[in-house]
Structures are given as C-alpha cells and as structure tokens.
Amino acid sequence: MADLPFGFNAGDDPERDKRKNDPESGSGDPFGGGSEFDMSQLGQIFSRLGEMFSGAGNVMAGGPQSGPVNYDLARQLASSQIGFVAPIGEKTGQAINDAVRLAETWLDGVTALPAGTTRAVAWTPTDWIDNTLETWKRLCDPVAEQISTVWASALPEEAKSMAGPLLSMMSQMGGMAFGSQLGQALGKLSREVLTSTDIGLPLGPKGVAALLPEAIESLAEGLEQPRSEIMTFLAAREAAHHRLFSHVPWLASQLLNAVEAFAKGMKIDMSGIEDLAQGFNPAALTDPSQMEQLLNQGIFEPKATPEQTAALERLETLLALIEGWVQTVVNEALGDRIPGTSALAEVLRRRRATGGPAEQTFATLVGLELRPRKMREAAALWERLTQAVGSDGRDAVWQHPDLLPSAEDLDEPAAFIDRMIGGDTSGIDEALDQAIADLQKDSDEGNDPKA
Incomplete structure (x- = not known):
C-alpha cells in the first residue's frame, strides 16, 4: 500500500512477530505502545472514544445522528462547566421586569421604532443555554459540516475502501470534537453574557427581553x-x-445568513490534516489530554479567501451599525436621567475592545473575530446623523439594507450624511427594482412545467 492512513509505519519491524506471539506484549490492544496497527481495530478505537465522552456513546456506536455536531454532548459539557446554579428570586425577576418597562418608556421618546419586547425575564446561565442553543446550531452547523468530513477526505482511496462501514464514524469525529469545543465555549460564555443580545445577535426567542x-x-x-x-x-x-x-424585518435573517455564508465559505487546509496523518498515533483518540492537544494544534484553522474577507467586512459593518445605533439611542434616552450612562457605555465598549466573551466565542466557533474600532465609528456616525436629520430620519435608514452606511461610510461619514440630508433614495429604488425582477423570475420559473 503506497499511502498508509494516519501515519502507519510501512517499514520493517523485527519485533512485530514477537509481539504478535507474546500474549503479554499487548498485541491484542490497539492502544498499546507498538506502532503496528490493523484497520479492523478502528472499531475499538471509536468505541473507546465514544466512552470517553459521556452521552456520546450512541453516536460512536452507530446510533442516530441528527447533524454534524452532538449537541447533547455540547449541552452536557456546558452544564458541567456551569455547575450549580441558584434559582433566581422573585424580587430579582420583578426588578428586571420593572427596569425593562421603564427603559421602554424612555426609549419611546428617542426613536421612531416601537417597543419590541413582549415580556421580560431573568435567566440563569442554564436558561441562557436552553434558550439560545437552537440559534447556535444554525451558526455552528456550517462549520461543523466541513470539519466532520476532513478526517475521511484525508484518507487515501485505498484506506477508504478498507474502512468500509467505519468511514461514517470517522467522518463524525471532527463534528464531535467541534461539539466538545462548543460545549466548553458556551459554558464559559453563559456565565459572562449580561443579556440575550449581549453579543449583538438575536440568539433568544423573539420579543423576550432577558437579563x-x-x-x-x-x-x-x-x-x-x-x-x-x-x-x-x-x-x-x-x-x-x-x-x-x-x-x-430583514435584520435578524440577514445577520444569521451572513454568519452562515461566512462559515460555509471556509476552506480547511488539507495539508495540515495530511501532515498530521503521517505521524498520528491512534491511541491519542482515547486520551482526553492528547485529544485536547490535538484539537489545539490548529489543523482546522480556516484559510481566508477573498470572498470570505468581503463577507466578513459586510458582517462586521452590520454588527457595528447595530451596536452603534443601540449606544446612540440608549445614551440619548438615559443620559439626562442616569448620570453614569456614558461611563457604563465606555465600560461595555472596553469590554468588547479587549476581546470579551463575544469575540472569544465567535473566534473559537466560527472563526469570526469582531473589530470594535468600527463600533466606535458607527456610534459617531449615528450621533452625527441624528443631529443632522433627527431621530425619525436616522431610523428611516433601517427601512432597507441598501440604505445603510457601508464600511467606507463609517470611515468617511460626511458624504453619507450629505446624501441623507439631500434625500438621496436611489439605493432603495434600485433595491426595489431588483426585488420586483427577482419575484417575477421566481414566478415565471414556478409556472414553467419543465421547472
């Protein structure tokens, strides 16, 4: 066999036959110290790996799998990291409800957008996991889909044919490793986030204000x-x-779609997988410390493409515009009522700028690292726009994504503000024309009997 999988030694081993015939040599143990390895032993490796992760045995033993990540394992690891959670007292819950109602009243006077909360709740870290996991699935699945296949694709064709039915289990390994990382990351994040929207994405149920x-x-x-x-x-x-x-209406879906598109565009560097395969020790799969070391080697690091770079810039700009708008309206609503508003806003800005939980989690899970510099610039743009056209004119920009400032506008806001003062709506006109054309095309395709 010209190419042996996972670093199997093709050289002569004078001790090989002796180990095979020696019952004390551990030759029947696929995790012994010898370098000789039989493809049939893969089943034992994956059985041991499955036992290593509580709750994952069914997957590794060939049980049903609903996606590329074992989210039951992720939830279990997150809960284990959270530990004991004291119940939230009734007074605390009522205080949060009162705070949200008061904030809504004050926000009514500074923005044309009406209240979007239907109820206010107090969440424990466990509640945060339970109420946001479905959204995390949507964010993480595109990346895990790729990771779950790299092990199988790294095998030579000859090894793939030998692996047979075990190949599907091999393809699940990357996704399982991702599930482990997801659980640990969410467990840490659940104790650091302050609200359901703390990382700038709509992770929780619509209309539920959660602190x-x-x-x-x-x-x-x-x-x-x-x-x-x-x-x-x-x-x-x-x-x-x-x-x-x-x-x-378009904002939440466009945000999540942007993250999905960024993740799906990732390219895994297969040379790193192939290099790893040359010296891979199957025993590492049963040793948690070696598995952790393996995952930290960076072999799954995505390689940025020009398309990804452009998608990342669009996504970062949209996130910055959201955070900047929120900062602007909150400062306006609370500034005269709560003396410490500006100081609190600066605390949160620094929290993000120093690589807070949002940046760390996104970098770990989907390779996305936010750039806080744009948040400051976005807030400055919204403030200047408010002064120029008022809150109604400012909020009208959210009517369509094509009306929003671009990354270049954040760096040079004067031209954007001039366009708004001049009533330039060419962007929305072009967008509506394109939307009508797309609808007509879809309608024609739907009426085509050959479609």
Whole structure:
C-alpha cells in the first residue's frame, strides 16, 4: 500500500512477530505502545472514544445522528462547566421586569421604532443555554459540516475502501470534537453574557427581553454606579436591540445568513490534516489530554479567501451599525436621567475592545473575530446623523439594507450624511427594482412545467 492512513509505519519491524506471539506484549490492544496497527481495530478505537465522552456513546456506536455536531454532548459539557446554579428570586425577576418597562418608556421618546419586547425575564446561565442553543446550531452547523468530513477526505482511496462501514464514524469525529469545543465555549460564555443580545445577535426567542442577574452582579462589583442604574442601563440596551430585531424585518435573517455564508465559505487546509496523518498515533483518540492537544494544534484553522474577507467586512459593518445605533439611542434616552450612562457605555465598549466573551466565542466557533474600532465609528456616525436629520430620519435608514452606511461610510461619514440630508433614495429604488425582477423570475420559473 503506497499511502498508509494516519501515519502507519510501512517499514520493517523485527519485533512485530514477537509481539504478535507474546500474549503479554499487548498485541491484542490497539492502544498499546507498538506502532503496528490493523484497520479492523478502528472499531475499538471509536468505541473507546465514544466512552470517553459521556452521552456520546450512541453516536460512536452507530446510533442516530441528527447533524454534524452532538449537541447533547455540547449541552452536557456546558452544564458541567456551569455547575450549580441558584434559582433566581422573585424580587430579582420583578426588578428586571420593572427596569425593562421603564427603559421602554424612555426609549419611546428617542426613536421612531416601537417597543419590541413582549415580556421580560431573568435567566440563569442554564436558561441562557436552553434558550439560545437552537440559534447556535444554525451558526455552528456550517462549520461543523466541513470539519466532520476532513478526517475521511484525508484518507487515501485505498484506506477508504478498507474502512468500509467505519468511514461514517470517522467522518463524525471532527463534528464531535467541534461539539466538545462548543460545549466548553458556551459554558464559559453563559456565565459572562449580561443579556440575550449581549453579543449583538438575536440568539433568544423573539420579543423576550432577558437579563442575567449573576453576570450583572459580577459586573457591578467593579463599578461605582448603583446596581439599580446598571440594571436599567442594561435593560435599555436589551430593549433597544429588540426594537431593531422586531421592527426591521430583514435584520435578524440577514445577520444569521451572513454568519452562515461566512462559515460555509471556509476552506480547511488539507495539508495540515495530511501532515498530521503521517505521524498520528491512534491511541491519542482515547486520551482526553492528547485529544485536547490535538484539537489545539490548529489543523482546522480556516484559510481566508477573498470572498470570505468581503463577507466578513459586510458582517462586521452590520454588527457595528447595530451596536452603534443601540449606544446612540440608549445614551440619548438615559443620559439626562442616569448620570453614569456614558461611563457604563465606555465600560461595555472596553469590554468588547479587549476581546470579551463575544469575540472569544465567535473566534473559537466560527472563526469570526469582531473589530470594535468600527463600533466606535458607527456610534459617531449615528450621533452625527441624528443631529443632522433627527431621530425619525436616522431610523428611516433601517427601512432597507441598501440604505445603510457601508464600511467606507463609517470611515468617511460626511458624504453619507450629505446624501441623507439631500434625500438621496436611489439605493432603495434600485433595491426595489431588483426585488420586483427577482419575484417575477421566481414566478415565471414556478409556472414553467419543465421547472
């Protein structure tokens, strides 16, 4: 065999026959110290790997798998990392509800977008996991789909034919490793996020304003502001996010679609997999410490393409515009009522700028790292636009994605503001013409009997 899978040694081994005939040599153990390995032993490797991860045995033993990631395993690992969670008291829940209602009242006076929250709740870290996991599935599946196939595709054709029915289990290994990373990342993030929209994406149920008292308490310990003011400030940010996500119908789907498109465009560097295969020790699959070391070698690092770079810029710009708008309306709504509003806004900006939980989690899970510099510039643009055209004119920009500022506009906002003052709506006209043309095309295809 010209190419042996996973670094099997093709050289002569004078001790091989001796080990085979020696019952104490461990020759029947596929995880022994010898370098000789039989393809039939793959089943034992994956059985041991399945046992290593509690709750994953059914997958590795050939049980049903609903997708490229074992989300039951991810949930279990996240819950294990969270540990004990004390129930939230009734008074805390009522305080959050009152804070959101007050924030909504104040926001009514500074934005044309109506309230988007239907109820306010207090979440524990476990509640956050339970209520956001479905969205994380949508974000993570495109990446996991690729990772789950790299092991099988790295095998030479001859090895693939020998692996036979075990090949499907091999293709699940990358996805299972991703599930492990997902569980650990979400477990950490669940104790750090302050609200359901803290990372700028609509992760939770629509219209549900959710604050996490435990993380808010940790944040408040290092600040001088009263806890009631901190709570109201965060409630206002949560409510402002929901106004956008509820009343800008294209926003949530475009955000999630952008993340999906970015992830699907990833290219895994197969040379790294092939290099790893040359010296791979199957025993590593049964040793958690070696598995962790293996995952940290960066062999799954995506290689950026020009298309991905452009998609990333669009996504970062949209996230920056959301965060900048939220900061602008919250500062306007609370600035005269809560003296510490500006200081709290700066605390959160620095939290993001220093690589907070959002950046770390996105970088780990989908290779997306936000650039806080654009958030500051976006906030400055929205503030200047408010001064120029008022809150109604500012919020009208959200009517269509083609009306939003571009990345270049964030760097040079004067031209964008001039266009808004001049009433330039060419962008929306072109967008509507294209939408009508697309609808007509879809209609024609639907009426075509050959379609």
